[in-house]
Amino acid sequence: MQFRVGVIGGGWYGCHIAYSLGNLGFDVALFDRHSVLMQEASGNNQFRLHLGFHYARHHATRLQSRDGFQRFIERYPTLSGEITKNIYAVPEQGSLLDFNTYKLVMAASGIDYVEMQDVPDFLQSIEGCLLTRERVIHLHRARAFFQENLGSNLQLETEVQSVRDAGDHVSINGQRFDYVVDATWGHLRPLPINVYFEPTLLLYYESKDVPALTLVDGPLFSVYPTEDPQIHTLSSVVHTSLGRYATAAEARARHAQVDLSLVKEKRMAMEAQASVNFPAFRDMFRFAGIQLGIKTKPIATYDDRSCYVFQDGRIFSVMSGKIDTIFFATERILSLMAAANSMRSSSEGPTSFRQNILMPTV
Ligand SMILES: Cc1cc2nc3c(=O)[nH]c(=O)nc-3n(C[C@H](O)[C@H](O)[C@H](O)COP(=O)(O)OP(=O)(O)OC[C@H]3O[C@@H](n4cnc5c(N)ncnc54)[C@H](O)[C@@H]3O)c2cc1C
Structure with a gap:
């Protein structure tokens, strides 16, 4: 089954996650409120790798x-x-x-x-x-690279107003997805840490x-x-x-x-x-x-700038500190998605097991 994943945020995280999931065969849509990618933190930083x-x-x-x-x-x-x-x-x-x-x-x-x-x-x-x-x-090359490679997956100039988890699917502005990644760096939905x-x-x-x-x-x-x-x-x-x-x-x-x-x-x-x-x-x-x-x-007294991914039902949120952790974020999302999916299959397990029991004929 091909999952449909909605990614919100066209910064480094949203772009890399959407591009990676697309390469793995997921059907991906990426939303950003601007007409050009990387207009917020990803386009306004010290650009240090x-x-x-x-x-x-x-x-x-x-x-x-x-x-x-x-x-x-x-x-x-x-x-x-x-x-x-x-x-x-x-x-x-x-x-x-x-x-x-x-x-x-x-x-x-x-x-x-x-x-x-x-x-x-x-x-x-x-x-x-x-x-x-x-x-x-190189910011300008990165923008051009993702613009070209994400092409028809992009829904730019689209402010996401609502994300609703309906249990068996999740919707972004009314569009239906299997999973959603909130890559807005905490701008859209509150993160579960302070x-x-x-x-x-x-x-x-x-x-x-x-x-x-x-x-x-x-x-x-x-x-x-x-x-x-x-x-x-x-x-x-x-x-x-x-x-x-x-x-x-x-x-x-x-x-x-x-x-x-x-x-x-x-x-x-x-x-x-x-x-x-x-x-x-x-x-x-x-x-x-x-x-x-x-x-x-x-909000912490230590100097943690590592990356965290949080899961809330079918919605994953990314908390980054810098750009080099895009790979960690993607792998964590894939791993959590795989776990969510296998839990769903195993919760359907008893039914399929029952269906497979040979009924005695006498
Ligand atoms: C001053 C400064 C210096 C930094 N220096 C470095 C550095 O040298 N090296 C480094 O690795 N990191 C640095 N960082 C951190 C780095 O910029 C961030 O970790 C990284 O850019 C975060 O990327 P992101 O994709 O999570 O967020 P963003 O780049 O902020 O992307 C989030 C996207 O979500 C979109 N969005 C938000 N809400 C909505 C909505 N409702 N609907 C649609 N779209 C929405 C925004 O338009 C935006 O494009 C620095 C940050 C700053 C501010």
Whole structure:
């Protein structure tokens, strides 16, 4: 029997899940409210294909990244690019871990790096640096790839208003499916864990031939290239956030209040933070614009950014922290779907067993 699956959300998760299920022979429809794919978090982030270096304080997140990184390159070889020089640096002040502990954590997790013998001249007050082969995700290629490969499966400019589980099927805006995947990052249906929505403001800068630089581990900053090697994002764990909100609607409303004076304030704060360890930042980078995004984050004291899939009857919801866990999400959904299906067959079991008993003829 061919299952019909409705996927809601045309970000990285919805696109990858719909594409993978389609390749496995499922009849798939993907809904998104925008006319173009990846318009929300998937199109407004730092585009880092994580390898685990960001998550020194969460083992499971690190391992998912390490494995997801490799699988991403194998599955989507044209959708990410190399970064010539990609530095992770531990500053003398402000890091939650010292350099030796940081290196040990990565090595113990099987994450490869090369230790730089000398701290580069353009940095100051740095304990040590690692070079990594972490990559950058190519947003425009990804949009084109999924637009082309999902083609007739797409129902764009379609806001999903209702998802109803009727027991033997589930419907999206009245269309009937066997299963539904909610890949809206908690925007449509509430997730069964406590989360908050964090509106974000990243800054874009122009510069030529500068390395990617990420300070770890804690409330620090990073400058990371985009798919255009001359455009970089400047992000700061402290200053990128525009607050914590209970609903996605409130987070969107916060974006609507962003004005020039807030951008100026954020620029000053983020450039000042970057200049502490990268004194020539303002000379080497020219401000080019802003990016607004929304993160869905678990309410927790630990640094978990791994991926979870929740099941509610015939509906699966995905809670991600980053893009490299798309494979984990898909496999979890397939596994839960297979289990749901075999439970359904076994609940029909006694009937079919009875039907198979040979009735005595006397
Ligand atoms: C500032 C920032 C920096 C980040 N940096 C990185 C990074 O460098 N590397 C990394 O791996 N991750 C990063 N992330 C996290 C990453 O962006 C997310 O984990 C990922 O994009 C989530 O993808 P998604 O498909 O779950 O959600 P989204 O990309 O948000 O997709 C959800 C989709 O659902 C659609 N939708 C919602 N409600 C409805 C509805 N009712 N009807 C129809 N459609 C609907 C939306 O239009 C949207 O397209 C960052 C996030 C932010 C905000």
